Amino acid sequence: MTTSVDATARPATQRLREETRDLHTAAEKGPYQAAMVMGRLPRAGYVAMLEQMLLVHRALEAGLERARAGSPAIARVVTREQYQEPYLLEDLAYFGIDPDAIEATGATRALVEEIERASNDPLTLLGMHYVLEGSNNGNRFIAKALMKAYDLTPPDGLCYMLPYGERQPEVWSAFKTNLDACGLGDEEVTTLVRAAEAMYRGIIAIHASLQERMAERV
Numbered sequence: 678m679t680t681s682v683d684a685t686a687r688p689a690t691q692r693l694r695e696e697t698r699d700l701h702t703a704a705e706k707g708p709y710q711a712a713m714v715m716g717r718l719p720r721a722g723y724v725a726m727l728e729q730m731l732l733v734h735r736a737l738e739a740g741l742e743r744a745r746a747g748s749p750a751i752a753r754v755v756t757r758e759q760y761q762e763p764y765l766l767e768d769l770a771y772f773g774i775d776p777d778a779i780e781a782t783g784a785t786r787a788l789v790e791e792i793e794r795a796s797n798d799p800l801t802l803l804g805m806h807y808v809l810e811g812s813n814n815g816n817r818f819i820a821k822a823l824m825k826a827y828d829l830t831p832p833d834g835l836c837y838m839l840p841y842g843e844r845q846p847e848v849w850s851a852f853k854t855n856l857d858a859c860g861l862g863d864e865e866v867t868t869l870v871r872a873a874e875a876m877y878r879g880i881i882a883i884h885a886s887l888q889e890r891m892a893e894r895v
């Protein structure tokens with residue numbers, strides 16, 4: 678830890694939540710995401726999202742795993758249960774997709790490169806991870822729409838959307854408690870916030886790229 682801790686500072690999770698609120702709204706209200714939550718996205722669109730997210734999670738989780746030994750914050754906050762690559766592989770197998778044949782969109786390639794550039798910056802990786810881990814809060818609700826729209830019965834095709842089942846609120850609560858207990862200084866939390874912003878922008882761009890790809894293929 679390089680910066681001092683100000684006892685009056687807002688907890689890291691409060692800053693993350695407050696300072697990325699507008700980006701959350703933008704991610705939630707994008708047409709691709711909105712169609713998914715309304716159960717109006719074609720099934721192929723959902724599967725395409727899982728494909729791109731595999732590439733993102735694979736890069737990020739490999740980075741977190743490599744950084745774990747040298748980063749007390751990652752060691753404290755990130756449990757291996759939070760890695761989503763295995764769930765994505767299960768879902769893609771259910772839909773008959775070969776994970777080695779996935780074609781990344783330009784936006785996915787850009788985000789993966791951004792993650793790889795952060796390989797020596799554990800707090801950037803952690804800030805990015807916060808966004809994906811936090812998205813499980815919304816995914817619980819989206820899963821309900823998907824079950825109906827595609828006639829899915831969990832866990833079939835829904836491992837990624839429901840990684841913790843009923844335990845989701847308690848896993849998220851532990852994530853936040855552990856992050857706030859790291860005692861990160863103001864500048865360090867600013868690094869988390871910048872990284873979270875980058876992840877939100879990357880996911881928004883991926884959704885837009887999938888929307889374009891879908892329009893081209895119709």
Ligand code: HEM
Nearest residue numbers: 693694704705710711714807808811812814815818877880
């Ligand atoms: C229609 C889509 C979405 C819905 C309905 C939704 C809904 C929610 C809900 C209900 C929460 C819990 C808020 C709370 O406990 O106060 C939440 C939190 C969160 N969501 Fe979403 N979400 C959506 C999309 C996304 C996307 C696409 C991302 C990431 C790119 C994302 C990232 C997060 C994060 C990081 C949090 C935690 C915020 C915090 O720090 O408390 N969400 N979302």
